[in-house]
Amino acid sequence: MQIKISFRHTEPSDPLKFYVEDKLTRVKKYLEEPIEAHVVLRVEKFRHIAEVSIDASGCRLNGAEETDDMYSSIDLLVDSLEAQAARKGKEKVNRRKSGGGGQKDSAGLPEAAGRSPHDDKELRVIRAEQVYAKPMHLDEAVMELNLSNGEFMLFTNRSTNRVNVLYKRKDGNLGLIEAVG
Numbered sequence: 001m002q003i004k005i006s007f008r009h010t011e012p013s014d015p016l017k018f019y020v021e022d023k024l025t026r027v028k029k030y031l032e033e034p035i036e037a038h039v040v041l042r043v044e045k046f047r048h049i050a051e052v053s054i055d056a057s058g059c060r061l062n063g064a065e066e067t068d069d070m071y072s073s074i075d076l077l078v079d080s081l082e083a084q085a086a087r088k089g090k091e092k093v094n095r096r097k098s099g100g101g102g103q104k105d106s107a108g109l110p111e112a113a114g115r116s117p118h119d120d121k122e123l124r125v126i127r128a129e130q131v132y133a134k135p136m137h138l139d140e141a142v143m144e145l146n147l148s149n150g151e152f153m154l155f156t157n158r159s160t161n162r163v164n165v166l167y168k169r170k171d172g173n174l175g176l177i178e179a180v181g
Contacts, residue, residue, distance in 0.1 A: 001028050001035040008042035016041060016070060023078040024052075030085035031056035041070060050077045059088055133163050141166045142174060 003024060005017050020039050028035060035056040042049050050073040051064040061084050065076040135156040136144070145153045145166050152167035157178070165177040 001025070001033075001037060003037045003039060005039045005041065008040060010041065010043040010070075016074075019071065020050075020074055023074055024081075026078055027054065027061070027081045027085050030082070030089045031059060031061075033057065041074075043070070048073045050074045052077060052081065054081065059085075061085055061088070138164070138166075138176070145174070 001024065003021055005012075005020055007013075007016075020041070024037055024039075031054070033056070035054065037052060037054045040049075040051040042051075046068055047066050048068060048070040049064065049066040050070065052062070054061040061081055063077050063080050063084065065073045065080065067073045067076065131154050133154050133156045135158050137158050141153055141155045141157075141164070145168065152165055154163065154165050156162070157164045160178070163179040167175045167177070169175050
């Protein structure tokens with residue numbers, strides 16, 4: 001890791017340089033070589049500001065922290081950089097697992113948009129939600145769905161005591177799905 005440290009409005013100090021270098025090794029474990037870091041330590045009146053820009057193969061991290069003590073500014077900065085690097089590393093792993101994320105297909109469309117049901121890629125559930133299936137008669141559900149802006153309604157049919165889904169069809173009519181078994 002190459003680290004360049006600049007001091008602004010303050011005298012350069014070896015203990016501060018060593019402290020910064022030591023703390024930045026915590027971030028190094030999340031990044032791939034080559035890594036270049038540019039750190040600026042500056043003082044403005046009573047504010048001690050630590051800023052950093054890190055370039056690692058394909059990844060850029062930036063951060064700045066300010067307190068009334070340079071060492072605590074550096075500590076806060078490294079904490080935020082570590083969280084940023086861990087998050088970006090996790091996103092990179094997830095992109096690799098899902099097959100490249102933002103790649104485009106031969107038509108120039110994002111992969112998800114051009115996907116057909118016959119593709120080999122595994123679809124993922126991206127949002128899960130628990131819904132209370134309120135007990136009501138079918139005519140009540142129809143009335144509630146018509147009054148709402150929703151596309152469907154989940155309810156427990158009082159006549160059959162089973163979970164039903166009432167939905168608006170593209171042709172303007174309503175569809176009903178009844179759970180059996």
